[in-house]
Each structure stands twice: as structure tokens, then as C-alpha cells.
Amino acid sequence: MRRLLAWPAAAAAPDWNDLLGRFAAADRAALEQALFARPAADAAAWTLTLSPSGGTTGPLQLRGEPALDPDGQPQWHCLALASALTTPAPAEEPATVLAPAAAAPAVEADPQRLSVVTRLAGAAARQELELLYQPQLDVAGGSVRAVEALLRWHHPQLGQVAPRAFVPWAEECGLIIELGRWVLQQACRQARRWRDLGVLQVPIAVNVSAVQLQAPDFVAQVEQALTAAGVPAQALELELTETTLLQESEAVRQNLAACRRLGVHIALDDFGTGQTNLARLHRLPLDKLKLDPSFIRNLCIDRGAQAIVRSMVALGHQLGLAVVAEGVEQAQQLVLLDEARCDAYQGHHATPALSADALTRQVQQTHA
Incomplete structure (x- = not known):
């Protein structure tokens, strides 16, 4: 308390x-x-x-x-x-x-914190929430390999509230369950729309917290979202952070394993910033490692950062995992990632996070 x-x-x-x-x-x-x-x-x-x-x-x-x-x-x-x-x-x-x-x-x-928390309940029902989408592109060829769904909250009085200003408090008070269920449902529905249009038939990644993963009905939530949208399990990817792994419990392990058995992809986000035990990393049902932007930021000027990125890419590949670099802002960073044999990248160098309609138009124009 x-x-x-x-x-x-x-x-x-x-x-x-x-x-x-x-x-x-x-x-x-x-x-x-x-x-x-x-x-x-x-x-x-x-x-x-x-x-x-x-x-x-x-x-x-x-x-x-x-x-x-x-x-x-x-x-x-x-x-x-x-x-x-x-x-x-x-x-x-x-x-x-x-x-x-x-x-x-x-x-x-502390009225600012309290107003955020008390107004967050029911935000989905009031249609104040939105998902933006940022693609993950192939380093070598530039094709879209996945799309990450990013939650945004637009409040009539508070304006646009940054995720870092409400997600931690949502986790503390249990509202993250409501938010997470909404994100799962919306992401799967968008995957259905893109498939119907014949574009972006790739996994949509959603972020999940330790609180969600410990919920007894989490796997049922995932199955319900997939079934309601009419998309295969391979259309969904769950992203968890190293912080989530530090809070790993039997419930988390069982839920992750059950999702993986369904065919849902599992990615480890912000890799390299936490304290992940390599033995535990080997045991987790992962498909992908996402390198934290802090390693990419100085990639062009810091040989140490280059060595670290090469090592993490090699480690991921040895574990049979795809490796994605987050926060790519410059063309030279992309060149170095290609040399390190990184699989995919995500960042403003390709595109910022866009609405579903804007990303659809961009993809259609690219393939026109």
C-alpha cells in the first residue's frame, strides 16, 4: 500500500x-x-x-x-x-x-496521478483508447515482418496521455487487465481487416505485463480474441519485457507455454537492459529477441555498442531466435545492423507509429 x-x-x-x-x-x-x-x-x-x-x-x-x-x-x-x-x-x-x-x-x-488513475477506468468503453501500429522491417530486403500495436489514450480533459504516465499505475491498481483485454481484441480485429484487404498478413505484436500473464484466464482471453476475430494464432505475437521475467512465476510459465502451444509467437522486448539469466532465457518459449534502443542509439559512434549488438545478434541466432533492433533512426545504423546480420528493425528511420488506415495506405502505395 x-x-x-x-x-x-x-x-x-x-x-x-x-x-x-x-x-x-x-x-x-x-x-x-x-x-x-x-x-x-x-x-x-x-x-x-x-x-x-x-x-x-x-x-x-x-x-x-x-x-x-x-x-x-x-x-x-x-x-x-x-x-x-x-x-x-x-x-x-x-x-x-x-x-x-x-x-x-x-x-x-497529488491530483495529477489520482486523476489519471480514476479516469482510466472505462476508457475503452468511452472510446478514448487507440492503437497505433509500427512495422518491423527486414534489414536486408525491407519487407514487413511484423507490426507492433502501441496503446494511446486520448482523454477529453487530460489530452493525450503518454503510456508511461498511466500504464504503471494501471498495473498497480489492476486496470491493466481491462486494458490488455481491449488491446488483444483490437489487435486481432485489425489483423482480420488487413487479411481481408490482402495486405500485412504478418503477426501483430502486443505488449503484455506480468500482471496479465499471472491472470488465471489469460490464455482464455487470447483464445477468445483470436476466435472472435477469425484469425489464426500465428497472427498474434506477445511481447514481454525482462522485468516481467524477473517476476516469473509458475502461472507465467504455464500461460506462456499454453500460448506457444496455440501457435502464438512470443518475443522478449527491451533485451539487454534487465538481468535475464541466460539459462532461463534458453528455457523460455521464445521466438524473437528485441534489442533495446539504448544499444542502437550510439551504434555509429561507439565500437563497444557495435560489439555488444553483434554479440547479442549472434546469441539470439544460436538460440534459434529472430533478432529485431528497436529505435533505428539513421541509415548508417541500418548498414551496421546489416553487417551484424540482424534480422529486422523498427524505428522512425522506416516510419513512426501510424494509425491503421495510414499504415494501410503506406503499404498499398509501396506495393502499387
């Missing part, structure tokens, strides 16, 4: 209903049941004990009494929550971190 909230102890805390929206669905349901499922007439004090995973000397107790809103429903505001989370209370006096609504001002701490 401390990591999720990241609020200074001196700051006023937000409305409790907004706070609930930042938790994963299961945790939110448990808290809502504990806080709001009591009859309105029950004004007795209650205590809810949470056992932290680490960093405190004992369980955190939330204690308070319900206050009623104009409709007779219990309503809570969070009071001094950050202080209670960062400073464990003495064992003989549990920390009182909840108080009736009338006792706490409705002042938000």
Missing part, C-alpha cells in the same frame, strides 16, 4: 471512494465489503486489520465509524493515511486512519 500510494505524510489524503478505485479488483471487493456492506443503522465502530508484506513491525489496523451521506449510505474519507502507512503505530495503540466524511476535507494529494 505504501508503494501504491506514494503520498507524503504531510499531505491531505483523497476521498476514500477514489482510493478504492486504485486497488486490484479482489482487494477492492474485500475492502468494500468490510467498509460499506454494513447496514446504515449500524453505527458501531469497526476495525479492519491488513497484514503488510514487509517493512512494518506489525499488522496495520484501519479503525473508524460510518457516517451517512444524504441517501443514507455509509461514506468515508481517508484521514492521515500516508502517515499511518509510513510510520507504524505502537502495538498498544492501533493507528486510526479512517474517519467520517465530515471530519476530513476533500482535498486531493
